[in-house]
Amino acid sequence: MTKRGASDDELSAQVGDAGLVRHVFDQMPSILAAVEGPELRIVAATGLYRSWTGRPDVVGTLVRDAFAEVIGQQLFQVFERVYATGESESQRDFRLQFDLPETGEQAEFFVDFSVTPLAGTGEERTGVIVSVADVTERVRERQAAQQRASAAEQRYAQARDMIDSLQRELLPPGVPVLPRVQVAASYLLANAEDSAGGDWFDSLVLPDGRVALVVGDVVGHGVTASATMGQLRVLLHERLATEPDIAAALNGLNAAAHRLRGAQATTVCVVTLDPRTGALEYCTAGHPPPLVLSPSTGNGRYLVPSGAGPIGVGGEFTVATVMNDHIVEGEVVLLYTDGILERPGRELAQSTVELVQASADVAADRALRDDAASTAERVCTQTLELLVRITGHRDDITLLAGQLVPPAPEQVWTIEAVPESLPPFHQQLNEWLTSARITGDDGDALRQAAIELLTNSIEHAYVDSADANEVTVTAVVTDAGHARVQVTDQGRWRPPSPSDDRGLGLQLTEHLVDSLHVDHGERGTTATATLLLHQPARLLSTGDLPWLTPQRPAVRTGPLLVRDDPSAPGPRLRVEGAVDAATVSEVSRGVRTLGSTGMRSLTVDLSGVTHLASAGVAALHRLTALHHGNGSELRLYAPTGTNADMILTLVNVPHHTIDPDLAADQPRLG
Incomplete structure (x- = not known):
């Protein structure tokens, strides 16, 4: 140095x-x-x-x-x-x-x-x-690698979204709503790169009144397995719908499997349940056997495997490969795929015991408290949570449950033909819909249709009669899974004459239900609306597991509230509750008062409206025209997915789906 x-x-x-x-x-x-x-x-x-x-x-x-x-x-x-x-x-x-x-x-x-x-x-x-x-070259190489990785992640995310969407399209959107059998389903995608899987479920009412429950599993993963699954599901559905014999339907699927890529060795479990007797017929074609759960005792038992082999491997399905059993009222039959058994860190024997213990605890309501869910729904969601949250999962998991329940009775109301009868009927109808397990979009559609038909009779049937008269409303869920609402009066038929503000009730009802038939004569008029019911299935990925999914808010049935909002940047009226023939005058009065009879612009917030009848639509038509004629604007605000948005969209009434008082440029429908 x-x-x-x-x-x-x-x-x-x-x-x-x-x-x-x-x-x-x-x-x-x-x-x-x-x-x-x-x-x-x-x-x-x-x-x-x-x-x-x-x-x-x-x-x-x-x-x-x-x-x-x-x-x-x-x-x-x-x-x-x-x-x-x-x-x-x-x-x-x-x-x-x-x-x-x-x-x-x-x-x-x-x-x-x-x-x-x-x-x-x-x-x-x-x-x-x-x-x-x-080190420019080194950094540039690293940046390029990061960009490639980012692009790959983006492509993976796009592919995953496409795969998830494909899976949701190939599976049924829901399960039937039936008077004697409560059906529920959950499908959890594998958390893997080729997450599209071959699991499927299906449920349908057979021509002889029995209910068919189906769960299947195509070998492999990826888009090919998913596409094969979609074809097999439709084939088996059509076979059962036209020839409700399990062995014959599976033989038809067996023959088709030789023509479908990747269909060989598919496992299927088919169960038919007679809602009147509780009799079960089933075949486990290479598939794990169903579980029967008893909420009253808290016990569960596996059905005896039928001994049949998978689809497309040379075996034939006969009477000998179809087994029989029986459940009583309240019991649940649970079908599942092997993804719930083949969880990480679990031997098959251990998983088999865990599944029956967890599902039996859930069925007996001694696991997690969820008063809003039916027993079948709890079994399909809480069982997933209890088992998967500890071990995770590698494969798709499908759960399909059917519970034998007492039938929802036919409901008959005799109602005085005056507008004041609408609010109490609205409450009674909501109670019946809840008891019949009709929720979601189907519940909204039936609620709207029933109110429209009743309002139509109240306003038109007895217009020439001085005496108080009655309207009869009948509601029932058929064994085939249709809701039927029938409104009968003894008045005189008056042909509808649609205009901007009248005659909208029948038009709305036709949009909301599968069929509307009006029969009129000298003794009165009967209007019958029919809707095929479905309960949405839980189609899930890891990011939206069922215990993290918010429940649909309950329908509010309180009194109508019409109040101004002094904190808003300009005149603003908020409407909450049902707007029908009995309450529409209050809404009109509030709009006219705050809008100074159309002379100044006004926002009407309809986000809290639980029911917008044709009478309310007609009033909004008239009020909008009043403001327009005076050079002002009546801004109707109905967020996407609300009852008011659905009705205003159906009848092409312009409205804002984003609050017009919060932003300048707003999407406007109509």
């Missing part, structure tokens, strides 16, 4: 001839420079430094003059700190931009550099030494 303060002769003796040392320094394969003094003057630079920076005559210049374009890049501050403190500093992947004098172009580099103190002949610091390594 060279001693500080050594003479030139001593230095030459230690490190070699000065001329040779300068020559070696200049030839070093390092980007190296030395600067001196607080003004940071460059006093030495290797040849590679000079060529790399494009400045062959840089020695003797101040750093800030030689690289003026770098001043704002926080580089010179590092030199100054090291010179001032004597403590070395270094940086990695430091992005640096400077001009190349020969071309006039700005070059960008990534460098690793270190700055160390430079001592003079004494103890004092005279400057700093800067050592640079050009």
Whole structure:
């Protein structure tokens, strides 16, 4: 090591001839420079430094003059700190931009550099030494790899969304709503790259009144397995719908499997349940056997496997491969796929025991409390939660449950034909819909249709009669899974004459139900609306597991509230509750008062409206025209998915789906 303060002769003796040392320094394969003094003057630079920076005559210049374009890049501050403190500093992947004098172009580099103190002949610091390594290529390669990974992640996310969407399209959107059998289903996608799977479920009412429950599993994963699953599901559904014999239907599926790619070795479990007797017929074609759960005892039992092999492997389905059993009222039959058994860290025997224990506890309501869900729904969601939240899952999991329940009775109301009868009927109808387990969009549609038909009779049937008269409303869920609402009066038929503000009730009802039949004669009119019912199935991915899924809010049935909002930026009226023939005058009065009878613009917030009858639609038509005629605007606000949005969209009434008082440019429907 060279001693500080050594003479030139001593230095030459230690490190070699000065001329040779300068020559070696200049030839070093390092980007190296030395600067001196607080003004940071460059006093030495290797040849590679000079060529790399494009400045062959840089020695003797101040750093800030030689690289003026770098001043704002926080580089010179590092030199100054090291010179001032004597403590070395270094940086990695430091992005640096400077001009190349020969071309006039700005070059960008990534460098690793270190700055160390430079001592003079004494103890004092005279400057700093800067050592640079050009790592631009390394950083660019890493950035490119990151971009490729990001692009791959984006493609994966897009593919996953496509796969999830494909799976949801190929599976049935829901299960039937029946008077004697409560059906529920959950489907949890595998958390894997090729997450599309071959699991499927199905449920349908057979021509002889029995209910068929089906769960199947195609070998493999990916889009091919998913596409095969979709074809097999439809084939088996059609076979059972036209020929409700399990063996015959499976033989038909067996024959088709030889023509479908990837269909061989598909496992299927088919169960038929007679709602009147509780009799079960079933076949486990290579599939795990169903479970029977008893909520009253808290016990569960596996049915005996039928002994049949999977689809497409050469076996034939006969009477001998179809087994019989029986359940009583309240009991649940549960079908499932092997994804619930083949969970990480579990042997098959252990998983089999865990499944029957967990599902029996859920059926007996001694696991997690969920009063809003039926027993069948709890079994299909809580069983997933209890088992999967601990172990995770590798494969798709499908659960399909059917519970034998007492039939929902036919409901008959005799109602006085006056508008004041509508609010109490609305409450009674909601209670019946709940008891019949009709929820979601089906419940909204039936509620709207029944009110419209009743309102139509109240307003038109007895217009020429001075006596108080009655209307009879009948509601029932048929064994085939149809809801039928019938409204009968003894008045005189008056042909509808649609206009902007009248005759909308029958039009709305036709949009909302599958069929509407009006029979009228001298003794009165009967209007019958029919709707095929479905209960949505839980089609889930890991991101929306059932215990994280919010429940649908209950339908509010309180009194109508019409109030202004003094905190709004302008005149604003909020309407909450049912707007029908009995309450529409209150809404009209509120709009006219706050809008000064159409002279000033007004926002009407309909987000809290639970029922918007044709009488309300007609009133909004008239009020909108009133404001328009006076040069003002009546802004109707009905968020997407609300009852008011559904009805206003059906009848093409312009309205805002985003609050017009919160943003300037709003989507407007109509």
